[in-house]
Amino acid sequence: MASLHQFGNNAENHPDFSADCPGALIAALPAVLGFVPAKSVVLVTAARGEMGAVLRGDLYDATPQRLGELAELASASGAEIVIAVIVDDEGADCPACFDDHRWLVRTLAGELADNDVELIAAHVVPEVAAGARWYCADGCGRTGVVDDPMSSPTAVAAVLDGRRLYATREELLAVVATADPARTAALVEVIEQGGGRGRERPDSAARGDIEHVLACAERDDDGAVLTDAELTRLAWALTDTRVRDTLYALAVGDKAASAESLWVQLSRTLPEPWRVEALVLLAFSAYVRGDGPLAGISLDAALRCGPHRMAGMLDQALQAGMRPDQIRELADTGYRLATQLGVRLPPKRWLRSRAG
Structure with missing residues (x-):
C-alpha cells in the first residue's frame, strides 16, 4: 500500500479540517495530497488541535497488514485522532461493498487502537468532486455532499503558494x-x-x-x-x-x-x-x-x-x-x-x- 505524507499544520490555518464538516474535509484532500485520490484509503491525522500527517493507501491493497502499516505511520507521526476517508467509485451503488467498508473500518480502528490512536470518523465517497455524496462508512446514517475541491481554502492556499495540483496520482508520479x-x-x-x-x-x-x-x-x-x-x-x-x-x-x-x-x-x-x-x-x-x-x-x-x-x-x-x-x-x-x-x-x- 503506497503512502503519501503531508506536513502538519495548525488547524486555525486549515478551516477545511473539521470532523463536523466532512464535505469540506474531503474537498481539501486533493490540495493536501497534491492529486485527486481515487480507489484510496486516506487517513487525516491530528494531535493537540493541529492537523498532522495525511496518509494514503490503495484501496485494492487494504489488507490487515497494510492497514496496520498505515496505523503505525499515523502513530509515528504523533497522531492522537484519525478521520478516515474511503474513496470508492462503486461504494454508493454497491450494496455488497458496504460490508467491505465496514470491515475495513473495524480493522483500521483496531489497528489504530493498538497504536494508541483513535478513529473518530470514517466516510465513504465515490469520488472527490463537487457535489459527490459522502456517507458514513460505519452505517451511522449521516450523509452530505462534497464541497468544490478547487474552491476549498486549502486549494486556494496551495495555488497561491505555487503548488501544482494534479488530476491523478499517475500525473504526479510522471x-x-x-x-x-x-x-x-x-x-x-x-x-x-x-x-x-x-x-x-x-x-x-x-x-x-x-x-x-x-x-x-x-x-x-x-x-x-x-x-x-x-x-x-x-x-x-x-x-x-x-x-x-x-x-x-x-x-x-x-x-x-x-x-x-x-x-x-x-x-x-x-x-x-x-x-x-x-x-x-x-x-x-x-x-x-x-x-x-x-x-x-x-x-x-x-x-x-x-x-x-x-x-x-x-x-x-x-x-x-x-x-x-x-x-x-x-x-x-x-x-x-x-x-x-x-x-x-x-x-x-x-x-x-x-x-x-
Missing part, C-alpha cells in the same frame, strides 16, 4: 519518471566515458562544478535543453560530497525555483546511479517549500534504487510529520561549505511553512 528512456540509456556510456571523480579533487574543481550547476540552473530556467556534455559534468559533479552538500543550500535561496527545475530535468534524464542524487536534491527542495507529495515520490524513486543516507533521513522525517522549517537548517551546512570553497551562492530566503 514528474520524476524518465522522460526519454532511449536517451537515458544512451547516456550511460556517455557518462561513463566522461570519467569518474576521485575523492582527492582540489577545492577549485568542486568550486568550478558548483558554478557550472548554477549556470545550468539559469539556462534550464530559460527552457534550454542540456547537452550530453553538460549532463555528464553534472552527473559526476553530484558524486562529489562537497558539491552535493553545498547544493542543498539552493533550496532556501533566491534561485530555489531555478534549482528545483534543474533537479527535475536531471531526475527525468540521468540514468542510475547518477539520477539518485538529483532525486534527493529535488526531494529536499520540495520538502523545504512544503510540497510533501513531490518530496515523497522523489524519495520513493531514490530509495528504490538502493539505500541512500540522506534519502533515508528525509523519508523518516517526512513519515514522522517533521515540519519544513525543522529541516531547512540542513541548508546552513551548504552555505558554510560554499564559504569554505569560495563560492558565492544566491542569498538565503527563509520561507514560511506552506504545507497543504
